[in-house]
Each structure stands twice: as C-alpha cells, then as structure tokens.
Amino acid sequence: MGGRTNKPAAEGEGHSRSKSTHVFRLPQPEDVLGFWFSGHSMARWFLSDPAFDAEIENLFEPLFEGAAKGALGTWENCADGCLALVILLNQFPRYMYRGKPKSFGYDDAAKAIATSAIDRGLDMELPRERRLFLYLPFMHSENLADQYRSVALIEERLGEPAAIRAARDHLAMIERFGRFPQRNSVLEREATAEEARFMGQNH
Secondary structure, eight states: OOOOOOOOOOTSSSOOOOOOOOOOOOOOHHHHHHHSSHHHTTTTTOOOOOHHHHHHHHHHHHHHHHHHTTTTTTGGGGGHHHHHHHHIHHHIHHHHHTTSSSGGHHHHHHHHHHHHHHHHHHGGGSSSSHHHHHHHHHHOOOOHHHHHHHHHHIOOOOOIIIHHHHHHHHHHHHHSSOOOOOTTTTTTTOOHHHHHHHHHHHH
C-alpha cells in the first residue's frame, strides 16, 4: 500500500514523447555546385533570364552574403570549396544584381580565391568541364595582366576552343580600351568616342 511515485515512461513504454526530427545542416560546396552544374542551370548560363535571376537570388543570396563576409573560409581548403566560392562571388552577383554596379563588386574577392586555388594546384583536381569557372575571374578583370593569365590558363590547362576564343576576345577588348565598354552604363562611366563607336556598331 502507500503512494507510488510517477516516473516518466521509458521509450516504448506508455505514451511516447514527441521528438524533433529536424537536424540543422551547414551549407556545403555541393549545394552550389549541384545547382550550377545541373542541366536546368547549364541551359541558362550567360543568358538574360529574369526568372533564373530570381531563382538564384531566392536560393543563394544568404549564402552569397556569407561568402562575401568571409564566413565560408573553410571552403578554401579543397578544390570544390574554392570553386563554389568563386561561383558564389563571380557568377551569382551577375544574375542577382543584373544591371547594377554590385554585379561586378565581388570580382576581386573571387579572383583572390581563384589565385590561391591555382597556386596550390587545386584547379587540376576539378573535372575539366568545371575548371573554366575557376579561371573566369581573370577573364572578367579589367586588368591587362589578369587577361594574359586568363588566356594562358585556358589555353594550357583547359584547351577548350570556345573558351580560348572567349578569353582572347576579352584580352583584345582590354588591350584596345583598357576596360569593358559594355560596363560603362552600369558603372556610370562616360564612354570615350571610340567606345561609343564600338558600342554603336555592336548593338
């Protein structure tokens, strides 16, 4: 006889206690690479597609902001991580902020990551079809030395004819104008007479 102490039921006994099944997962480079190298995305590379721009912004702007603040520094320890950072900083802003100066605002940060990766030979650990994106920060640069490096990297380490042509075209533009005239309106730069003629002939 006497009172009994009520104890919580063990798992499987009596009523079951609800448990949260949510597990917090840190973002990984594959989140970026899996999206960017999917057939869905590849069909939209280098195109102006407002729906795709919005999709990238909705999916990746917080991660991009973390990369811009240096919060993903551990990704720089491997080839895939470096590539994902370069895509976040050198590709995604061109879609998310199309037509705004901010679209070019992270190119130097991407170039620094690419330079470190290449100096460590990490670019050669990447599949050939992905390697180009580690070299694009040099092609996107308005610095002549970077343009020469872009051509050398793509010719020597990639060897893809279309990419070589694009690299040489970008180099020729910087050799001729010292900058990309196509960016003048976005960056609110006054075009020279020669740039104005060029833009008029190519639009």
